[in-house]
Amino acid sequence: SQQGEEDPQALSIQEGENATMNCSYKTSINNLQWYRQNSGRGLVHLILIRSNEREKHSGRLRVTLDTSKKSSSLLITASRAADTASYFCATADTNAGKSTFGDGTTLTVKP
Amino acid sequence: GAVVSQHPSRVICKSGTSVKIECRSLDFQATTMFWYRQFPKQSLMLMATSNEGSKATYEQGVEKDKFLINHASLTLSTLTVTSAHPEDSSFYICSASSYSGRADEQFFGPGTRLTVL
Numbered sequence: 001s002q003q004g005e006e007d008p009q010a011l012s013i014q015e016g017e018n019a020t021m022n023c024s025y026k027t028s029i030n031n032l033q034w035y036r037q038n039s040g041r042g043l044v045h046l047i048l049i050r051s052n053e054r055e056k057h058s059g060r061l062r063v064t065l066d067t068s069k070k071s072s073s074l075l076i077t078a079s080r081a082a083d084t085a086s087y088f089c090a091t092a093d094t095n096a097g098k099s100t101f102g103d104g105t106t107l108t109v110k111p
Numbered sequence: 112g113a114v115v116s117q118h119p120s121r122v123i124c125k126s127g128t129s130v131k132i133e134c135r136s137l138d139f140q141a142t143t144m145f146w147y148r149q150f151p152k153q154s155l156m157l158m159a160t161s162n163e164g165s166k167a168t169y170e171q172g173v174e175k176d177k178f179l180i181n182h183a184s185l186t187l188s189t190l191t192v193t194s195a196h197p198e199d200s201s202f203y204i205c206s207a208s209s210y211s212g213r214a215d216e217q218f219f220g221p222g223t224r225l226t227v228l
Contacts, residue, residue, distance in 0.1 A: 035219075042117075042204055043155070043219040088154060098145065099217065101155045 006089060006102040014110050019076045021105040023089035024069075030092045032065055033099065034074050037086045046074075046087075081111040113139045115207050117220035124195055125228055131191045132223045134205030140185040141207030145217060146178075149202040161188055195227045 006023045013019055023032070031050045035043040049056045049065045049072065056063045062075040076083055086106045090099040114137040124130050134144060143162050147155040159175075161167040161182035169175045179191040188207075192199055202224050206217035 040202070040222070040224070042115075042221040043206075045218065098157055098160055100157070101147075103154045 006087075006105050008105060009103065010106045010108070012108040012110065013079055015079060015081055017079055017109075019079050019083070019107055019109070021074045021087055021107070023072045023074070023102050025072075025089075025091045025100075025102075026070065027091075027093065029067075032072050033090045033092070034061075034063060034072075035088045035090060035101075037088065037104075039085075043088065076107075079107075079109045081109050083107060083109045113137075113207070113209070113218040115141075115205065115218045115220040117205055117223050119223060120221065121224040121226070123226045123228065126196050127194055129191055129193045130195055130225060131189055132203055132205075132225075134188045134190070134207065134220050136186045136207040136218070139207075139209050139218075141188070141209060142185065143208045143210065144182055144188040145206045145208075146180060146188075146190050147204045147206070149204060149222075151202075155204060158190075192225065195225070197227045200225055200227045 029051055031048055033048045034046040036046055037043045047056055047058050047063045049063050051067055060077045065072045086104045088104045089102045092099050116135045118133045122130055145160050146158045148158050149155045157170050158173045159167045159169045159180050161180050163182050163185050167180035177193055182188040202222050204222040206219045208217050
């Protein structure tokens with residue numbers, strides 16, 4: 001199966017709640033990135049976390065990385081309806097020559 | 112962030128025709144560009160990696176004679192779908208990196224929706 005499996009596949013929450021998405025991968029990585037994609041659009045880069053980092057913040061986003069468990073999580077706090085989108089993790093191999101994308105989590109934030 | 116454009120944004124063509132999709136980095140030099148394909152409600156699948164001035168490296172299962180990639184300059188890469196068939200209908204997305212041969216912090220284009228009748 002593809003490197004970078006995410007769960008849940010779909011998540012529906014109320015505005016103001018927090019949303020947590022998880023990503024697991026199989027091989028050694030150089031870094032892991034999270035992207036957002038609105039329906040029918042290109043991807044927007046959210047955060048890059050390197051293999052020697054454990055946590056990173058950007059505004060309402062918090063990303064963790066556990067290389068021993070080969071997993072990462074993306075937390076969106078105080079969600080807004082505008083956060084509705086698909087979220088993908090992508091792992092860059094140790095040479096960072098290419099990224100492999102996970103299956104994605106579709107987040108719906110109800111106003 | 113850096114800006115990457117794609118043209119056209121959507122194209123409809125007849126089976127058997129060829130379609131060219133352009134990917135441009137507007138405000139930086141893209142040493143490496145990536146081409147992805149995304150089917151509805153699925154993730155992105157890397158098709159090929161191209162470095163300026165070199166032949167593209169194709170992923171396993173991607174026909175290089177069908178999907179022709181040219182990366183002749185630091186700001187432009189093109190993907191030509193030759194003799195397109197309905198099963199080639201998909202969302203094609205390019206991305207660009209200023210790091211040679213690296214996928215760190217790729218900047219994505221808005222995508223091109225190809226429909227083959």
